[in-house]
Amino acid sequence: MASGIVNIRRDVDDKFYRYRMPLLTTKIEGKGNGIKTVIPNMSDVAQALSRPPTYTTKFFGCELGAQTSFDEKNDRYIVNGAHNADRLRELLDVFIDKFVLCKSCKNPETELVILKKGRTEDIIRDCKACGERTGVDMRHKLTTFIVKNPPVKAKKGKKGNAGDAAAEDGDGNESDDMMTKKIKAEAAELNTEAALAKEDWSADTSPEAVKQRMKALEGSMAAAVIGGDDEGSDEDVNSPYSVLGRWIDETRDDVDDPKTHAIAIYKKAEELGIEKKHKTMPVIVQALFTDDVLKQIEGYTPLFAKVVTSEKHQKSLLGGIERLVGLAYPDLLPVVPKILMAFYQADIIDEEVVTQWGTHVSKKYVDKDTSKKVRKASEPFLTWLADADDDEDDEEDDE
Known part of the structure; x- marks a missing residue:
């Protein structure tokens, strides 16, 4: 039986x-009219493509x-009849092209x-x-099967896939509105301790004070690479993290199209060799966002979807948020x-990660x-x- 790992895009060497x-494998079972191909x-294979195996x-x-x-x-999973592995692999390439690869950038992260x-x-x-949404050929017979069997919503602790989210956008706006209203109401009703905390955060907003805070931020960016985020690390303003932070800060105010700027940021990080480093997350958050962060997040969602690829990246992103609201914009x-909700709804941070973060105080970033x-x-x-989890559990119990 053939085995191994291959590129999802077979045209990429x-x-x-x-x-x-x-590599897709097959096994022929039975004989005569009962012959079948088991995969x-x-x-x-389907998991690597982020598609249900029933679709393929x-x-x-x-x-x-x-x-x-x-x-x-x-x-x-069975296909009736005798079909050799090479033929099914060719058809899998067709499936990938029609139902997986982005029509715009040919990336399989869809x-x-x-x-x-x-x-x-x-x-x-x-x-x-890349953030693009491209249609599939609705004339193909598989589309009927997909519509009748949409991707199953993930259970507790996992957010549903994009298909679920879109269906909710099309038919569940009322639910989204209620959720947003609830978050806004609860955010406005922070208890007395949180209100006092805000008073403690009163800061000097003079130009000189702002410059001092930005200097502190740049120092924390340098510390991220020099000492592995340990406290007391020496600062290095020439580290790739500091270079990226300064570059984002310098280009931020001239942005006309967030999408174009997001691509430029990724390319700059790639040029510096840190596009896959989790320590890059706090740098991007601190240098990119201002006190208008809620409006800015939406435009840069594709960037974070690209660079946040693990639990470690998510934790670093949350660390960046701590620095943003704790040092630069108290x-x-x-x-x-609302900031956390924006990243959660964009599928950037997972429930388990943010819940653990919210219940464990840390001195790593602030x-x-x-x-x-x-x-x-x-x-x-x-x-x-x-x-939300309790409500989901109650619904499952009712069933």
């Missing part, structure tokens, strides 16, 4: 290409004019979104790399819940007192997350 998948690693299996059936069957519990328009539905690929303390105040301000958002 680069052995360092980051998007990889297991032992269909789940692994059904696609083979549509292309070959064959019946298909799935036994998801036992991880068994999610299928089902949009309802009256009595009809459209399926689009939502690209997390008046933003009351809107911390002093302990500042860390406490930022987490205290985040309580309305954390409470909303907990309540």
